[in-house]
Amino acid sequence: MTTLSDFEANRITGEAQPLADYLGKVVLVVNTASKCGFTPQYEGLEKLYHDLREAGLVVLGFPCDQFAHQEFDDNAEIAEFCRLNYGVSFPMFAKIDVNGNTAHPLYTWLRTERGGILGDAIKWNFTKFLLNRQGEVVRRYAPTVPPSDIEADIRALL
Numbered sequence: 001m002t003t004l005s006d007f008e009a010n011r012i013t014g015e016a017q018p019l020a021d022y023l024g025k026v027v028l029v030v031n032t033a034s035k036c037g038f039t040p041q042y043e044g045l046e047k048l049y050h051d052l053r054e055a056g057l058v059v060l061g062f063p064c065d066q067f068a069h070q071e072f073d074d075n076a077e078i079a080e081f082c083r084l085n086y087g088v089s090f091p092m093f094a095k096i097d098v099n100g101n102t103a104h105p106l107y108t109w110l111r112t113e114r115g116g117i118l119g120d121a122i123k124w125n126f127t128k129f130l131l132n133r134q135g136e137v138v139r140r141y142a143p144t145v146p147p148s149d150i151e152a153d154i155r156a157l158l
Contacts, residue, residue: 004135007106009062010094012079017093019106023135025058026157028150029110031098032061033070033125034081041126042086044147048154049090055158056133059090062107064098067124071095098122114140132157 004027005020030045049059063078065071072078075094082088096104099121103111110129111120114137128141130153138157141150 001136002109004106004131007109009096009104009106012063012075012092012094014075014094017091019060019135022058022060024133025056026052026133026154027131027135028057028059028147028154029106029129029131030059030061031064031096031107031122031125031127032082032092033064033067034072034078035070036067036125038124038126038143039070040086041147042082042088046086046088046090048147048151052151052154052158053090057154057158061088061090061092062098062104063092063095064122064125065095066097066099066122070125098127110137110140113137130154130157 005023007019008016009019011017033039045059049057063071079092082092098107124143126143129137130139132138139153
């Protein structure tokens with residue numbers, strides 16, 4: 001059975017990160033964008049991470065530019081934007097594609113595990129996937145669902 005531990009992704013700073021390092025934690029995976037109407041959700045994501053990381057939550061941000069080109073071109077610029085504007089301290093990864101033939105393998109798996117309104121395709125920025133401590137996908141949330149609305153589900157897994 002495939003789990004989060006079967007994947008690797010590059011951190012926003014460039015180094016490879018085995019996602020198996022997050023096994024044993026409750027994980028919230030989010031495709032992000034810096035210039036989107038949902039970008040203020042960074043604040044809620046950071047609050048969840050800040051409040052619940054000691055209990056075992058980790059938020060993983062994956063910038064994506066596939067939706068109306070709402071992400072910066074440069075990973076360093078993305079990292080600086082997130083830090084300066086929203087105080088993001090949770091792990092951020094290098095920009096990826098989440099749909100199509102060039103989608104990161106993690107997102108190909110996430111989409112097949114929990115489809116959405118458009119089948120398995122990601123509809124827009126800030127689609128969220130909640131994974132349990134074993135690295136299995138538990139739930140998918142639409143971009144319109146604010147991070148605060150996910151807190152009860154996270155706490156149930158913690």
